[in-house]
Amino acid sequence: MAQQREVWQRGPLPDIIPMLQPVAHALLQxxxxxxxxxxEFPSALLWQRPAGMxxxxxxxxxxxxxxxxxxxxxxxxxxxPFQFEQLDEEGKDAAHGYTTxxxxxxxxxxxxxxxxxxxxxxxxxLADYRGIGRAGLPSTVIGLLVHGAEHxxxxxxxxxxxxxxxxxxxx
Numbered sequence: 001m002a003q004q005r006e007v008w009q010r011g012p013l014p015d016i017i018p019m020l021q022p023v024a025h026a027l028l029q030x031x032x033x034x035x036x037x038x039x040e041f042p043s044a045l046l047w048q049r050p051a052g053m054x055x056x057x058x059x060x061x062x063x064x065x066x067x068x069x070x071x072x073x074x075x076x077x078x079x080x081p082f083q084f085e086q087l088d089e090e091g092k093d094a095a096h097g098y099t100t101x102x103x104x105x106x107x108x109x110x111x112x113x114x115x116x117x118x119x120x121x122x123x124x125x126l127a128d129y130r131g132i133g134r135a136g137l138p139s140t141v142i143g144l145l146v147h148g149a150e151h152x153x154x155x156x157x158x159x160x161x162x163x164x165x166x167x168x169x170x171x
Contacts, residue, residue, distance in 0.1 A: 007032065015119045019126060019142065024118050026149035027067075030156045031111045034063070034104060037160045043099040045166045056166065058091035059159035060103035064110040065090055066155075067148050071114050073132050074121075074144040114148065121145070 008025040016024045038060075046057035054062075065086050072079060079087075126142040139147075 016115075017121065017123050019123060020118045020121060020145060023145050023149040024115055026153055027111050027114055030063070030149075030152045031108055033156050033160065034060070034107055037163050038100055038104045041100045041163055041167065043101075046098065046100060046103070048166055050162060050165045053162055054158065055091065056100075056159055056163050057098065057103065059155050059162065060100075060107060061086070061090045061098075063152055063155050063159070064103075064107045066151055067107075067110045067114055070144050070148040070151070071117050073130055073139070074141050074148075075117070076128075076130055118145070 006025075007029040008022070012018070012021055013024050013028075038056075041056065046060075047055045049055050065083075069079060069083060069087070072083065121141065126140065128141050130139050130141055130144055131137065132139050132144070
């Protein structure tokens with residue numbers, strides 16, 4: 001079976017403005033790769049930290065959480081108590097007992113929400129100022145959306161390496 005082209009090579013996505021096509025492509029690529037590399041990944045290995053590196057479970061939680069938080073800031077909104085709870089639980093498994101499937105599905109839903117937001121983003125708003133966090137660190141709508149995509153891809157790469165090490169017995 002021939003390998004499918006990467007998302008960006010498949011053409012423009014409907015209802016997303018040209019300036020945000022790379023963001024949408026990166027998020028869809030990330031979801032495909034997470035689904036591929038997490039297929040049949042044992043939940044028992046989610047929280048192992050080979051060589052002291054971040055666990056697969058952390059990366060899966062962080063992928064969803066950061067995307068949610070950064071896209072919230074892009075809408076000029078503050079974080080909700082639930083978002084702060086999710087931030088606090090990143091990397092902590094014991095109390096929740098998440099499965100690989102649950103964390104992968106959570107990330108997939110977060111990508112869907114991000115794509116929905118991209119579809120509704122007006123090109124005229126891309127340069128608008130957006131404050132980040134309580135300190136109101138300076139950014140813009142496009143800065144936050146691009147950061148969400150690049151940060152996602154960075155963690156997908158880390159997740160893929162950690163998952164491969166664990167699958168091959170290198171804990």
